[in-house]
Amino acid sequence: MDVFANLLLGLSVAVSPANLAYLFIGVMVGMVVGIIPGFGPAAALAILLPVTFGMNPNGAVIMLAAIYYGAQYGGTITSILLNTPGESSSVASTFDGYPLAQQGRAGPALVMQAVASFVGGTLGVVLITLLAPAFAQVTRSFGPPEFFVLVMMGLSTLIVMVGGNWRYGVISALIGFALGTVGVDLETGQTRFTFRSAELIGGIDFIPIAIGLFGLGELYYAFYTGMHVSGSGGIVQYQKEKRFWPQLRDFAETRFALLRGSLLGFVIGVIPGAGATIASLMSYSLEKSASKTPEKFGKGAMAGLVGPEAANNAASSGAMVPLLTLGIPGSASTAVLLAAFVLWGLTPGPLLMAQKPEFAWGLIASMYLGNVALLALNVFAIPLFVQMIKLPYRILAPAVILVCTIGTYSVSGSIVETWLMFGAGLVGFFMKLYGFSPAALVLALVLGPLAEQSLRQSLTISRGSLMIFVERPMSLWILGITAAVLAAGILMRRAGAQRSS
């Protein structure tokens, strides 16, 4: 009963006219961000953070969260019509989405992806509603060893699952940790790596770093790959198709894919570091292996589009569980959301749902409404978003650089931070070019102080013995889950490498 009472409390917060307006702005911006290739929700959230300074905390977080999950919806439109994923989590949707569009079924594909995203996202929120309070109850017993192991779990999962060179992934995370040590040591009060600069005493703010890495860095990389000359010439003209709406058999054929994708996506989303991209790729593999006609996959199988779409949206909901109940983000986007929480004096963790129910449940309730709004937008406002896809990148990109720069300056009126953002942009470009992981860097930068503090506290408690991490049952459980996830990730990578060779 508590859950329903809390949900009603959350709904009363979410349906206030101001919060509904913020929610609608958030889902619209999320859709637009999802559509722009090379510009992700992490950068958009970081840029829009200063925009929310004048808002009430509930409205601000409702809007930012809507941008986060709205981007998962928007990214698929370009996957289907242009064969270019707007978001990394929409890569799997190109495999069958674009072939469907080429066969004259772009309309049904667009509607089915919207339905799948809605089912995945909504089922994910239902699971948050039911499981998050229990999760928060369990995590109240967590101490420094568990928090340290959780941080390591998130980072190692991110590095192994995302793929690429693992050494570069670890280097990226170590750079993030190193940047996180700049400033005052909280235990002793001694300054570290500040070079007597007043600007560095408070540490390196991660907002300019996130905007630089995910905004400028991605844009430079898009220029490097020639996005400004390729344009949207190959866009499928879905308006000329005879049938826009899907048929009944499309729903009948994909009903189990919807359910499987949603459940798998949620579970993957809850694991810190795994995220929506992994969830959608795993769902695609699952659907292909479960299908009676696997040969149709890659040639326009509706289940190959629906499963991954449900999975990536459920994963973005699932990622809210560790964020709200532990204060541990699993991706760059949720790291920015964590920073937003902290900016408004909210401390995500085991006590958030008990101490600030109107905030936590207001956010959860708003996600139900947000998914309904996104379903309606995705079905009825497709022409509007298609027009946006047609905007030339050579015009769009300078405008985004302008907003990145002004957005960074406006956070604290610091030109040093603006230069830091530009430097992070250059580093982000080279990281992307050579296969490093900007997401691991940002996550380590955000979680670095927590990792250092919990490691030092753990070793103080155990008088220097590392056995503390395996002697405590919860810590041992987390280590076991981490080992299983990493083993699965390594096996998947090996299987993928064998297939491609």
Next chain:
Amino acid sequence: MRAGFLVAILLVAAGYTWLAFTDLSYLSSAGRLGPGFFPRIIGVCLVALCAHSLYADFRLREALSAHWRTTLVVAAFSAAFVAVLDLLGGLLSMVAFLGAALAYLNRGRPLQNAALAVILPVCVYLLFKVWLNAALPRGILPLPL
């Protein structure tokens, strides 16, 4: 280029590690783990991994993209934009940056570029400065708004 990037990270990591060992103590005055404990672990791991990656990937060579020059010019425009922010102020810098970037990237459409270079910065200025009351550089010729 990859080797150059790794060398740059290695040099910064070596400097970081050196400072962690020379400037920061391993134990605090109370006998607990001190401010140098974590940075030393991070620094040593970073140097070791960078050195190993440099050794393993030294021979890896990638062909430059045909669009490297455009990327370089866009990055230079971005740097110039940041450099003139304090001098020209928010609005004028935005107009100058967008005008220059569009003139280079969107050639042959001077009217469209001029319109965009004025309208977009004015909208961004009104959003940040007037509506959100956010901090924007005033420049040497501050605007009345």
